[in-house]
Every structure is written in C-alpha cells, then in structure tokens.
Amino acid sequence: MLSKTLDWDLLRIFFVICKTGSLSKASDYLNINQSTISRKLARLELKLGVRLFDRVYSGLKVTDEGIQLLDSVNKIDVEVNNISRHFMGNGDELSGKVVVATFDAMAEHLLPIILSFQKNNPNVTVELTSSGHTCNLEDREADISIRGAMSVPEGLIGKKISPISTSAYRKSDITGEMPSSWIGWGSSDSKLDPTPKDAKVSLRFDNVGMILKACESGAAIATLPCFIGDASKKLCRVPGTFNEEQTGLWMLCHKDVIKKKRVSVLYNLLLDFFYESNPVINS
Missing domain, CATH: 3.40.190.10 (Periplasmic binding protein-like II)
Incomplete structure (x- = not known):
C-alpha cells in the first residue's frame, strides 16, 4: 500500500507549499517551523527521486514533476474534503x-x-x-x-x-478643499471594489476597519456600506454618491x-x- 511507502504528511506539506506559494507562508499556515517544512520537502523529493520546486529569485517555482504530483494530490484533497463533510456533517447534537x-x-x-x-x-x-x-x-x-x-x-x-447600499464618505470636519484621492478595497482588480473606476486611488486595504479608520483620519475619500459609514460620528456622506446597491x-x-x-x-x-x-x- 502507498501509505507504507510514502508519508501522507509529506504530501500535505507539499500541497500547502503549492497553495501558499512559499516555505514561510506554509510554515505560518501549518504552524510548523520553517526548517522542519524545508527538511520534510527535501525528504519527499528524495523519496520520489524528483525535484518538485526550483528555487528562483521570486521564491519557489513548481517543476513539471511537481505539477504532475500536485494534480494527484488535488484529487486526494477533494476526496478527503468530501469524506470529511459527509461523515462530520451529519451531527445532530449541539456540541x-x-x-x-x-x-x-x-x-x-x-x-x-x-x-x-x-x-x-x-x-x-x-x-x-x-x-x-x-x-x-x-x-x-x-x-x-x-x-x-x-x-x-x-x-x-x-x-x-440584503442589497448593500453604499456612499462615498469623507471626514466631516475637514477645513479647506476636500481630499481628491480615494481608498480602494483590496487589489486593483477586485470585482467587489465599489470605488469609482475613474477615481485616483492612493491607498488600498483588504480590511474594512482599516478603510474606515483611514477615511476618518481625513487621508482620503472612501466608499463604504451606509450602515458602517453612517454609524461613524467622524464621517459624512459626499453628496451625489449614494448608490442603492453595489453588491449583496x-x-x-x-x-x-x-x-x-x-x-x-x-x-x-x-x-x-x-x-x-x-x-x-x-x-
């Protein structure tokens, strides 16, 4: 049986490295020391007799052999998740x-x-x-x-x-000209970013709380869900920017x-x- 010749834990570590993109991120994800991650990867490569990653300037690049192994491990991961959801998803106790x-x-x-x-x-x-x-x-x-x-x-x-109503907000006690720059949501290619497409974005955060605090500081304008922006005593709506539904x-x-x-x-x-x-x- 494969389980007698190959440690499943090694496959899991390989899978997480591929998923996270680096040894350090895999170490954080698994809560295992990075040197242990590196040692177990080397052990897996030795057992299989192939190189799974090339070390390049930007990090790790999966080799052709690694891509073949990843395809197999992906299938195993899907089946394990199916088994887990099926057998652990039928509990009738409140515990x-x-x-x-x-x-x-x-x-x-x-x-x-x-x-x-x-x-x-x-x-x-x-x-x-x-x-x-x-x-x-x-x-x-x-x-x-x-x-x-x-x-x-x-x-x-x-x-x-609910549909999420949004509006642009600015710091309410700003004196002088209103900020011309905006705070964007997440990456620049995010489909859920409600920031106007023609806006000059000077800051981006993937955390709503950080967007709110940056806007309250007066650093820039931000589009926020109204139930968040209206609850802030430091912000006011920018006239003409209310939108009944950006997303749900x-x-x-x-x-x-x-x-x-x-x-x-x-x-x-x-x-x-x-x-x-x-x-x-x-x-």
Whole structure:
C-alpha cells in the first residue's frame, strides 16, 4: 500500500507549499517551523527521486514533476474534503465547534447573537473570524461565511441578506478643499471594489476597519456600506454618491456542513437577526 511507502504528511506539506506559494507562508499556515517544512520537502523529493520546486529569485517555482504530483494530490484533497463533510456533517447534537467568518465591521453586529447562542449552548465553541481573508468553505476553513458577493458560488447554499447600499464618505470636519484621492478595497482588480473606476486611488486595504479608520483620519475619500459609514460620528456622506446597491450581503454555507445541527441552528439565528436588521443594513 502507498501509505507504507510514502508519508501522507509529506504530501500535505507539499500541497500547502503549492497553495501558499512559499516555505514561510506554509510554515505560518501549518504552524510548523520553517526548517522542519524545508527538511520534510527535501525528504519527499528524495523519496520520489524528483525535484518538485526550483528555487528562483521570486521564491519557489513548481517543476513539471511537481505539477504532475500536485494534480494527484488535488484529487486526494477533494476526496478527503468530501469524506470529511459527509461523515462530520451529519451531527445532530449541539456540541462541537462552529466557525463563522465575516469582515471586521460586521463582526461587531454579530457579537450579541454569538454570545447569546453560546450561552444557551455551552457545549458549542464558536469561532468568529474577521480577517480580510475570504475563507474557503469547500476546504472547511469556515462553516458559515457572511460576505459581499454577486451570487452563491457553486457547491454552496446561501441567502441574500440584503442589497448593500453604499456612499462615498469623507471626514466631516475637514477645513479647506476636500481630499481628491480615494481608498480602494483590496487589489486593483477586485470585482467587489465599489470605488469609482475613474477615481485616483492612493491607498488600498483588504480590511474594512482599516478603510474606515483611514477615511476618518481625513487621508482620503472612501466608499463604504451606509450602515458602517453612517454609524461613524467622524464621517459624512459626499453628496451625489449614494448608490442603492453595489453588491449583496450573503450568508453562505456548504450544502453538507449545514446538516450539522449546531451549524443549522446558528445559521437560522443569524438569518433571523439579519432580516430584523435589514432596514439598518440597507440604510
């Protein structure tokens, strides 16, 4: 059997290096010392008798042999995730862990619901993550994701909470000329960036909280969801920039993971909260 001749852990490390693009990022992802990552990669290359990466100036480049191995490991990863979702997604007890991923400004709105749910279900641990990273529900990086989207991605189920009304905001007590530069969302090619296409962008952040703070400092103008911008006492809307719908706020979950009782109960509680809060969110 392959398991007697090749350590599956070595394949996992190879897969994560390919996924993250570097030894240092793989080390952070796996929480393993970088020297250990490097040593295990060398061990895998020795076992297979091939070089999997070329060391180039910009980092690591997957070799042709590495691409062939990655194709096989990708298939294994898909099957492992399918098995995990199927057998771990049928729990009918309110115990275990639920991971909810959203953006930082939304996390503050969810906190009372999360605390109430956990108090009533003490055997459930809830992790609320609010980083700028978009969690991959297929890879079970989160159980529930609340984020802006155009539609429900393939393989997931979801509810559109609300269209998101947006407006450009500036610092309310600015004296003199209004800033001419803007703060962009994420990378310059982001499809969800609500910043006007002809705007002069001087700053970019993938974190809503940082965008809000930079705008409040008076550094530049920013397009924000109205339920965030209007809540700030330091900001005011830029006249003529209100937009009723740039994108939608969606709550998403994998179709297998929603079978877990602890996930479905929290999912429905959050859904009720959003429907009750819809006028605030949609401003």
